[in-house]
Amino acid sequence: MTALNLKKSFEEADKEKAGFIKYNGLQAVLNSLDAFGACTARKVIALIGKTGKISLDELQHICESKPGTFVLPSPKIDSKLQTSTVPTSLAGVWTNELGSKMFISASSYAEGQINGLYCSKVGDAYDYYDLNGLYDTDGDETSGTLGWTVQWNNGPNGNSQSNTAWSGQRYEISGKLYIYTTWLLVSQETLENNWESTLTGKDKFCKDD
Structure with a gap:
């Protein structure tokens, strides 16, 4: 999943034109994604919830994995x-x-x-x-x-x-x-x-x- 593809999905749901992604309508995007894609999108939502918006650079940072791949985080175990x-x-x-x-x-x-x-x-x-x-x-x-x-x-x-x-x-x-x-x-x-x-x-x- 690339940042641009995810941003496009959010913008289509939110009708946003200012370069930022709104919070409203995000559930529609989540419902259309697979589980790993939804997890990535939810990280975006967590950041949006703090500031009300997110820049493309911030989005790119979250979507660091290559399209179609997702790197599992490490469990909190020793x-x-x-x-x-x-x-x-x-x-x-x-x-x-x-x-x-x-x-x-x-x-x-x-x-x-x-x-x-x-x-x-x-x-x-x-x-x-x-x-x-x-x-x-x-x-x-x-x-x-x-x-x-x-x-x-x-x-x-x-x-x-x-x-x-x-x-x-x-x-x-x-x-x-x-x-x-x-x-x-x-x-x-x-x-x-x-x-x-x-x-x-x-x-x-x-x-x-």
Whole structure:
């Protein structure tokens, strides 16, 4: 994704003619992008939210990667303490049916543990979030149960005061690797409104080639 292409998308949504990008109408752009593109765009939104505008130079700085590529940021983990290896069939980038992406590190702090990053294509979860979880070490290379959680709190988007937990199983189907999960999203609510604090659903992740 180039800065000029992203700027054009924003300008088409906002009808801006002064060389800067307005905040209004940005959701339309986000909805049209893939997960990594949306993460880049959300970094732009975070900067716009502070000043009300963004210059093309600032936009170019954010869009440093080559068109069609995106460099994953490093998880906030100490690689020196990561002494266990995660199976190659599990480590890597996974994409769900909504376009959300997660990256699972190839190493972890302990056997059966996973660490990584999550980028949601839906909701108000901008940029990347740390994920932590566990997987069944008694399963074979391409199957077994696992689960992970994401606390929706990061620098670009702040604290959403919510948490999502995924629990599911890994499968190999026609040579492709999948994770079928059920998730719970819990948002902070008062005791009186606790009844409406939790959403549930299902996600299917496919491992990127």
